[in-house]
Amino acid sequence: MQIATQERIIRPAKNILGSLRLPGDKSISHRYGMMAAFAEGTSRFSNFSTGADCASTLACMEALGARVSRQEDGVIEIIGVGGRVTPTENALDCGNSGSTMRMISGLLAAQEGRFTLTGDASLSRRPMERIRKPLEAMGARLTLAEGHAPILIKGGPLRAIDYTTPVPSAQVKTCLLLAGLQTAGTTTVRERVRTRDHSELALRAFGATVERTLDSVSIAGPQTLRAIEAVVPGDLSSAAFFLCAAAIFEGSSLVIDGLGLNPTRAALLDVLTALGAHIAVLELEEKSSELVGTVQITLPPEGLRSTEISGALSAQLIDELPVLAAIGPYTSGGIRIRDAKELRVKESDRIALVARNLRAMGAEVEEFEDGLDVPGGQKLHGATIDAGGDHRIAMAFSIAALRAEGETLIQGAESAAISFPEFFDLLDRVADR
Numbered sequence: 144m145q146i147a148t149q150e151r152i153i154r155p156a157k158n159i160l161g162s163l164r165l166p167g168d169k170s171i172s173h174r175y176g177m178m179a180a181f182a183e184g185t186s187r188f189s190n191f192s193t194g195a196d197c198a199s200t201l202a203c204m205e206a207l208g209a210r211v212s213r214q215e216d217g218v219i220e221i222i223g224v225g226g227r228v229t230p231t232e233n234a235l236d237c238g239n240s241g242s243t244m245r246m247i248s249g250l251l252a253a254q255e256g257r258f259t260l261t262g263d264a265s266l267s268r269r270p271m272e273r274i275r276k277p278l279e280a281m282g283a284r285l286t287l288a289e290g291h292a293p294i295l296i297k298g299g300p301l302r303a304i305d306y307t308t309p310v311p312s313a314q315v316k317t318c319l320l321l322a323g324l325q326t327a328g329t330t331t332v333r334e335r336v337r338t339r340d341h342s343e344l345a346l347r348a349f350g351a352t353v354e355r356t357l358d359s360v361s362i363a364g365p366q367t368l369r370a371i372e373a374v375v376p377g378d379l380s381s382a383a384f385f386l387c388a389a390a391i392f393e394g395s396s397l398v399i400d401g402l403g404l405n406p407t408r409a410a411l412l413d414v415l416t417a418l419g420a421h422i423a424v425l426e427l428e429e430k431s432s433e434l435v436g437t438v439q440i441t442l443p444p445e446g447l448r449s450t451e452i453s454g455a456l457s458a459q460l461i462d463e464l465p466v467l468a469a470i471g472p473y474t475s476g477g478i479r480i481r482d483a484k485e486l487r488v489k490e491s492d493r494i495a496l497v498a499r500n501l502r503a504m505g506a507e508v509e510e511f512e513d514g515l516d517v518p519g520g521q522k523l524h525g526a527t528i529d530a531g532g533d534h535r536i537a538m539a540f541s542i543a544a545l546r547a548e549g550e551t552l553i554q555g556a557e558s559a560a561i562s563f564p565e566f567f568d569l570l571d572r573v574a575d576r
C-alpha cells in the first residue's frame with residue numbers, strides 16, 4: 144500500500160486528561176487473523192486492529208484462499224481454508240509487517256507448494272535467517288536474498304524439532320509453532336527470555352493442545368484449528384504512548400478501558416510505577432484466555448524519577464522502549480536502556496533514530512550498540528523530526544513534543560497508521576492545551 148508522506152505539527156500540551164478505548168492489539172489480531180484463515184469454519188472478531196500491518200496479514204491469507212469481510216458493525220468475518228491453503232503464483236506482499244512475514248513462513252513451510260513473500264523497503268532489510276535456519280532443520284527449503292526478503296519457500300511435510308531461539312522472538316516462536324501444528328511429532332521451542340505468549344493462548348482458543356514449561360512451548364502435530372468468535376483487547380503498545388504522555392505532566396489523569404493486560408506484555412506498567420507514576424488496574428477479566436482490564440494513570444507532584452531497563456526486561460519492553468527513551472529528558476534522573484540491540488533491526492534502527500531525534504530537540508543523549516543513556520532534568524525545544532518511516536518513532540516523538548518549548552514537525556507522520564491510524568485524533572482528544 145502506497146500512502147503519501149504527511150507532516151504533522153504537534154503543539155505543546157498542559158496536561159493529559161480523559162478516558163480512551165483503543166483499537167485491538169496488533170499482535171493478537173495478526174494471530175487471530177492468521178489462525179482463523181487457516182482454521183475450519185467461520186470466525187468473527189470485533190475490535191480487530193485497524194493498522195496496516197494486520198491488513199497485510201489478512202490480504203496474504205485471502206490470497207491463499209481464505210475469505211475475509213468486514214461487516215457493517217465493524218466485525219471482521221473470516222472463512223478459513225480448513226488446514227489447506229491454495230498455492231498462488233503471485234508474491235504475498237507482507238508490506239511493513241515483520242510479524243506477517245515471519246509467522247506466515249511457518250504456516251506455509253508445512254504446506255505443499257512454492258510461495259514467495261515480499262515486503263516494503265524496511266521489511267526487506269530485516270533479518271530473516273532466524274526463521275530460515277529452524278524451518279530448514281524441519282525439512283523446508285527457504286531461499287533468501289542475503290539473509291533478507293524476498294523469501295522463496297518450498298513447503299511440504301516437515302519433521303518435528305526441538306529448537307532454542309538464539310534471540311528472544313515471539314515471531315520466530317510462532318513461526319515454529321505454526322509449522323509444528325501441521326507436523327507429526329512434537330515440536331518444541333525453548334527461549335531464554337519468555338516472549339509474549341499470544342500464540343500459545345490463541346492456539347488453545349482455536350482448539351489446539353499446547354504444552355508449556357517455564358522456558359519452553361511444545362505442540363504435538365498434526366492438529367486442526369476450529370473457528371472462534373472473540374473481542375480483541377485494546378493494544379497496550381498503543382496505550383504506551385498515552386500512558387507515557389500522561390506520565391510527563393503533574394496534573395494528568397487518564398483512564399484506558401478494554402485494554403489487553405497479558406502479563407507477558409504488561410512490563411510497561413511496572414516501569415512507569417518504578418518511575419513514580421501511580422497506576423491503578425480498576426477491573427480485570429479474562430476473554431479468550433487474554434487478560435483485559437481498565438488502567439488509570441495519575442502523576443504525583445514529584446514527577447518521574449529514573450530507571451534502568453536491561454536484561455530480560457529489555458526484550459519484554461522492546462516495542463515500548465522508543466517512547467520511554469523519548470520521555471527520558473523529562474524525568475529527574477534519566478532513563479538508561481541496555482541489552483536492546485534488537486532495536487537496531489526493527490522497522491528502523493530505533494536506537495539511532497531515537498538518539499538523532501532527541502538531539503534535534505536539544506537533548507543530550509549517549510548512544511550504545513545495545514541501548515541509550517538519556518539524562519534527566521533536560522528541557523527540549525520543538526524541532527523537525529524524521530520518523531524514518533517508522534510508526535513507533537513518529538508516535539514517540541509526538542509525545543516528547545507535548546512538553547517541548549514550541550511546535551514540533553513530525554515528518555513521515557503517516558507511518559503511525561502501520562499500527563495505529565487513530566493515534567493523532569485520540570492525542571488531540573486527551574491533550575489539554
Ligand code: S3P
Binds near residue numbers: 173242
Ligand atoms: C511481535 C514480536 C516482537 C515485537 C513486534 C510484534 C509479535 O518482535 O517487536 O512488534 O507480535 O510477535 P520479535 O519477535 O522480533 O521480538
